[in-house]
Amino acid sequence: MKEITQPFRGISRYLLFISVLTICCTDSAAAQNSTPLQITVDPDQTGPVINKHIFGQFAEHLGKGIYEGVWVGPDSEIPNTRGLRDDVIEALKKLKVPNVRWPGGCFADEYHWRDGIGAPEERQKRLNASWAGRVEPNTFGTHEYFDFLNLIGAEAFISANVGSGTVQEAADWLEYLTATGSTLAEERAKNGHPEPYEVGFWGIGNEVWGCGGPFTAEEYLKELKQFSNFSTNYNPEMPTKHVAVGPDGDGFGEYTEVIMKEWAQKSWAWNIQGLSLHRYTRNGWPPNIIATDFNEAQYAAVIHETLGMDGYISRNKVIMDKYDPEVQVGIYVDEWGTWYKATEGSPEGYLEQQNSIRDAIVAALNFNIFIRHADRVKGANIAQMINVLQAMILTKQEKMILTPTYHAFRMYVPFQNATRLDIEFDAGSYESGEVTLPGIDAVAAQDDKGRIIIALTNVNPKEPTTIELSLAGISIKNVVGETLYASTIDAINTFEDPENVSPNPLSPDISEGKITVKLKPQSVTILTVEKE
Numbered sequence: 001m002k003e004i005t006q007p008f009r010g011i012s013r014y015l016l017f018i019s020v021l022t023i024c025c026t027d028s029a030a031a032q033n034s035t036p037l038q039i040t041v042d043p044d045q046t047g048p049v050i051n052k053h054i055f056g057q058f059a060e061h062l063g064k065g066i067y068e069g070v071w072v073g074p075d076s077e078i079p080n081t082r083g084l085r086d087d088v089i090e091a092l093k094k095l096k097v098p099n100v101r102w103p104g105g106c107f108a109d110e111y112h113w114r115d116g117i118g119a120p121e122e123r124q125k126r127l128n129a130s131w132a133g134r135v136e137p138n139t140f141g142t143h144e145y146f147d148f149l150n151l152i153g154a155e156a157f158i159s160a161n162v163g164s165g166t167v168q169e170a171a172d173w174l175e176y177l178t179a180t181g182s183t184l185a186e187e188r189a190k191n192g193h194p195e196p197y198e199v200g201f202w203g204i205g206n207e208v209w210g211c212g213g214p215f216t217a218e219e220y221l222k223e224l225k226q227f228s229n230f231s232t233n234y235n236p237e238m239p240t241k242h243v244a245v246g247p248d249g250d251g252f253g254e255y256t257e258v259i260m261k262e263w264a265q266k267s268w269a270w271n272i273q274g275l276s277l278h279r280y281t282r283n284g285w286p287p288n289i290i291a292t293d294f295n296e297a298q299y300a301a302v303i304h305e306t307l308g309m310d311g312y313i314s315r316n317k318v319i320m321d322k323y324d325p326e327v328q329v330g331i332y333v334d335e336w337g338t339w340y341k342a343t344e345g346s347p348e349g350y351l352e353q354q355n356s357i358r359d360a361i362v363a364a365l366n367f368n369i370f371i372r373h374a375d376r377v378k379g380a381n382i383a384q385m386i387n388v389l390q391a392m393i394l395t396k397q398e399k400m401i402l403t404p405t406y407h408a409f410r411m412y413v414p415f416q417n418a419t420r421l422d423i424e425f426d427a428g429s430y431e432s433g434e435v436t437l438p439g440i441d442a443v444a445a446q447d448d449k450g451r452i453i454i455a456l457t458n459v460n461p462k463e464p465t466t467i468e469l470s471l472a473g474i475s476i477k478n479v480v481g482e483t484l485y486a487s488t489i490d491a492i493n494t495f496e497d498p499e500n501v502s503p504n505p506l507s508p509d510i511s512e513g514k515i516t517v518k519l520k521p522q523s524v525t526i527l528t529v530e531k532e
């Protein structure tokens with residue numbers, strides 16, 4: 001029997017099996033195609049709420065992520081609101097972005113918040129040591145960040161500077177943001193914002209084992225306790241969650257054990273509500289995966305690596321369950337996504353890369369993994385929002401395009417704060433050379449209006465796959481669908497052809513209480529079912 005990729009094994013809620021046809025036949029893709037794969041959703045079997053923060057964004061002062069991507073300045077000819085570009089704001093509103101993690105990344109641990117407040121012309125210029133030493137004008141600072149959040153309707157996720165900052169500097173920043181009546185609060189008012197800001201998440205450093213330190217886990221623990229103790233939120237409207245740095249996919253696994261063990265016996269003087277995990281799809285270091293013009297084997301390798309997110313979360317969950325069985329500390333995968341070889345000719349350190357239908361599949365598979373682990377995963381942030389790594393949006397001065405990843409985020413909006421439903425399915429299989437992957441993936445949820453939402457990904461780039469979907473005990477009133485598909489494996493959107501990869505409506509058949517839908521190869525599909 002062929003190997004099934006690890007993430008699809010051992011998930012108790014799922015009945016996954018390789019069908020007899022798949023075992024006996026050499027061409028499993030054809031077998032998958034000829035016999036519809038069965039999916040059953042049970043609306044009576046509910047799981048946890050899918051925290052909307054699983055669909056968070058990350059924007060770092062890196063390349064064109066902030067400058068040009070978000071901020072063009074009030075004097076720009078590019079239409080803007082107080083310096084923030086209007087086209088980007090309109091596009092992001094459609095994603096219902098729950099939070100934007102800022103100012104880094106590695107940049108966070110060299111960022112001094114006072115550089116980014118006050119009269120723009122007087123702000124301190126620095127060199128961005130983390131990202132190719134480019135000039136950081138600090139014209140996008142605290143107030144511009146909150147203005148931007150307010151325009152797109154997102155919450156704040158600030159990473160405080162642990163590496164080169166002090167406990168006092170971080171404490172002052174949070175007081176400046178949230179206090180009423182203090183000198184720092186008066187300074188905030190003088191700078192244009194009398195009302196306290198709401199800070200949903202306070203990251204205590206970033207990758208402190210590397211660019212944000214370097215600290216051993218034990219050394220960081222000492223910093224964490226002090227930063228947590230003295231970072232006080234004074235705004236009762238919005239409690240701030242403290243998020244500690246955890247491991248990344250390639251190592252530093254001891255962080256979870258060391259932090260959670262100490263947390264279990266913590267005193268009143270410090271606390272965390274989140275532990276950060278980072279994991280990129282990048283095939284080691286330096287990144288060597290190509291973003292465009294790749295072949296099927298390169299497609300399959302990326303999908304295979306992506307699916308490793310499941311095991312990574314599971315391993316960390318085991319440790320967290322040991323010390324925190326009541327799940328008071330959530331996992332925040334606050335950096336994830338594809339990290340490819342940079343676009344040829346792009347400036348060094350800008351981390352610019354194209355984004356294909358493969359990236360949309362990567363996004364959907366990661367969402368599905370986070371949703372399956374929604375009992376512990378309370379947030380995640382894709383790296384990064386605009387122009388950097390697996391971006392939603394690419395800009396070229398006044399032009400802007402939406403990437404396939406953007407469309408995947410938009411299509412998954414109905415999953416934000418929905419309740420996960422149990423789903424059983426035969427994943428089939430898809431083979432490319434030595435790699436065997438599940439043919440499809442699926443998750444289901446119920447929204448607050450009682451609609452059932454099902455996400456279906458056809459991983460197989462060679463064959464369409466027919467699905468037969470049963471909804472236990474439900475009589476179906478209506479079903480609508482939307483699918484993201486492109487006819488070539490590496491299809492991208494460009495400034496010349498911006499809608500090459502974009503979603504289209506899909507009409508599933510309903511017969512004898514079952515929904516039948518044919519999934520195009522390498523596609524992401526969302527069905528919304530209304531009950532009678």
Ligand code: AHR
Pocket residue numbers: 060104105106107206207335383384389
């Ligand atoms: O997202 C790019 C970089 O990746 C971030 O700055 C850092 O946290 C991570 O290593």
